Amino acid sequence: MYELIEIATTDVTRFLKLKNIESEIIEECFDDSAVVSDKNFNFMKINQRYQCKIKLFGKAVREKTENSAICKVINREIIIGKKPMVEVQINNNYYYIAKKTIKDFLNDKSFYFCCTRKDLIQVDDVIHADLF
Numbered sequence: 001m002y003e004l005i006e007i008a009t010t011d012v013t014r015f016l017k018l019k020n021i022e023s024e025i026i027e028e029c030f031d032d033s034a035v036v037s038d039k040n041f042n043f044m045k046i047n048q049r050y051q052c053k054i055k056l057f058g059k060a061v062r063e064k065t066e067n068s069a070i071c072k073v074i075n076r077e078i079i080i081g082k083k084p085m086v087e088v089q090i091n092n093n094y095y096y097i098a099k100k101t102i103k104d105f106l107n108d109k110s111f112y113f114c115c116t117r118k119d120l121i122q123v124d125d126v127i128h129a130d131l132f
Contacts (some may be wrong), residue, residue: 002027002052004044015045016120018052023092029120031052037129041120053080053122056088056095058115060102068112071097076106080122081131088113096121 005026006017014031029052033040044050061068067118071088076099079083084099086106090113097113121128 001049003049004046007044007046007114016042018054018120020093021049025091027054027118029087029091029118031120033120033128037127039129041123041128043126045124050123054095055085055119055121056097056113057117057119058101060097060105061112061114064112065114068114068128070110071095071113072110073108083131103123112115
């Protein structure tokens with residue numbers, strides 16, 4: 001569960017600050033859902049709570065680097081929309097990575113991941129249109 005604490009809007013996209021209620025970690029997420037569909041995340045309001053899924057963009061690496069985090073594989077068989085994902089845990093937070101992004105690491109119990117961006121891909125029952 002996340003609480004929306006801030007919205008920064010650009011011409012067509014948004015950056016959202018979400019606070020994980022359990023871990024109290026602040027996530028900065030990219031939201032371009034309104035660009036691709038009229039079924040989007042624009043319904044979200046500051047100080048309201050939502051069930052959110054966050055996708056990590058970047059690349060998996062074999063060894064720890066300054067910018068990598070250790071991802072523990074929770075579930076290799078997640079489908080969001082129509083896209084195969086892998087659910088991972090970093091510290092006490094759960095994220096999703098496109099299965100094709102980590103194809104060389106699918107049999108590993110954990111791996112290092114260099115994240116370049118976090119995207120909001122699901123809020124409550126609304127799934128980002130890019131996943132269909």
